[in-house]
Amino acid sequence: MPYPLQKNAKNFPSVVSILQYLIRANSVTPNDAGTIAYLAHQLSQLDFNIEVMESNGVKNLIAHRQFGQGSTFAYSGHVDVVPATAEGWLVEPFSGDIIDGVIYGRGAADMKGSVAAMLNATKAFCKSNQAKYGTFFWLITSDEEGEATDGSVLIAEYLRQNGISLDACLVGEPTSHKQVGDTIKNGRRGAISGRFTVHGKSGHVAYPEFALNAAHIAGKLVTQLSNLEWTKDVPGSKTTLQVTGLTVPDIVDNLVPAICEVTFNVRYSHGYKSHDICQRLADIAQNMEGDIKINWERPCESFYTGKKSDNCFLSLIENVISEELGQYPSLSTAGGTSDGRFFASEQTQVIECGVKNETIHQVNEHVAIADLLAIERIYKRILFKYLG
Missing domain, CATH: 3.40.630.10 (Zn peptidases)
Known part of the structure; x- marks a missing residue:
């Protein structure tokens, strides 16, 4: 050696x-x-x-x-x-x-x-x-x-x-x-992970007017998440949200997906508590198209x-x-x-x-x-x- x-x-x-x-x-x-x-x-x-x-x-x-x-x-x-x-x-x-x-x-x-x-x-x-x-x-x-x-x-x-x-x-x-x-x-900083499950309506890709594309809704959701501003942050302790996954189960190239999952993690300043984060993201989901469910994981204050x-x-x-x-x-x-x-x-x-x-x-x-x-x-x- x-x-x-x-x-x-x-x-x-x-x-x-x-x-x-x-x-x-x-x-x-x-x-x-x-x-x-x-x-x-x-x-x-x-x-x-x-x-x-x-x-x-x-x-x-x-x-x-x-x-x-x-x-x-x-x-x-x-x-x-x-x-x-x-x-x-x-x-x-x-x-x-x-x-x-x-x-x-x-x-x-x-x-x-x-x-x-x-x-x-x-x-x-x-x-x-x-x-x-x-x-x-x-x-x-x-x-x-x-x-x-x-x-x-x-x-x-x-x-x-x-x-x-x-x-x-x-x-x-x-x-x-x-x-x-x-x-x-x-x-x-606190930390919390979550999972949005976006429910749309499946259909043939040639007739999108009869469907509601869950992946498209998820894309808009990701854009909103990435543009969030966190006004309670202080210097040296900034809140960050990172999307960690975007998944459509059972992909078929001629089928509009009815379900899309978005996973994410938030590291948040001491200006916030976990319930503040949960409420803010729930409000965003409520104002989107389709039916969006949220599951929360691993909260750390x-x-x-x-x-x-x-x-x-x-x-x-x-x-x-x-x-x-x-x-x-x-x-x-x-x-x-x-x-x-x-x-x-x-x-x-x-x-x-x-x-x-x-x-x-x-x-x-x-x-x-x-x-x-x-x-x-x-x-x-x-x-x-x-x-x-």
Whole structure:
């Protein structure tokens, strides 16, 4: 092999061996592959109270330690990963092998690297002699990369049922661009998919006056969808609608189609909620020819964390990164969805901060050891400032 491959981490910082252990667990959604038990054991050694919830093959970890009166802070993360085959990889995708100071493996960036860094930061914080205040939660699921029906949504419901209100939640999703800490997410656009089924009237193509072409109606519908304006958008958080499919079943070249399906996805600004999107598109369909039915799929609500005048978690993280990097991070709400949506509320400030996201879900997903150490330092500063 033309690369200096190092399979073990004996000569590397402890966070590297933690990450290698996590990567070597083949935890494709919803299987946690032992990682929940591993984290539960590690946190129990730090005097965290441990609870593991199971639902439909998903394991969720809720761990907490109360230091005294003060704010309630949570770290939210996931141990599940998307599938990977060996084709195209420099190393085995579940090996965690190291090449030139870079750890390769599925989940290295999304988001086992963050989990490893937070675990080390938590150890440093809990073992320090500094005075500590408030309550510290770890909220970990093995159902983030899938449908997310048995993961963080159930954790959030558990918190509500037990009267637990989070003041701040740090989500360890990979958010950085060119260097660790240069970009954080203070919200996410919402997402919803849908399917228009256009019903017209079939007929012979030579006599279109006796038919109602569902494909023609669908074409007009697509034009209207593509020309929509979204007036509630704000800079940095724009709503986009993409048509993902236009289908006529059982095509015959001399038959006017009676049915045509239009599939689409909307990624919407935090100025909207899913019911706003549904109502607007339903109004468009109602004013078209023919009979148009809409089915909605996979709704994920938007969320946004702005500045607060008191105990502002966003400002704290901005200042921590400024101290670490010498510059403030960019704020973003772009990208896909995250489990942060389940915890965000008027009470709970949710911020996402993690390693670089350039290789997530890709062949040769990786994280540099230097980046892993950088996010560990950032996490330590956050803990010592927010709970210290």
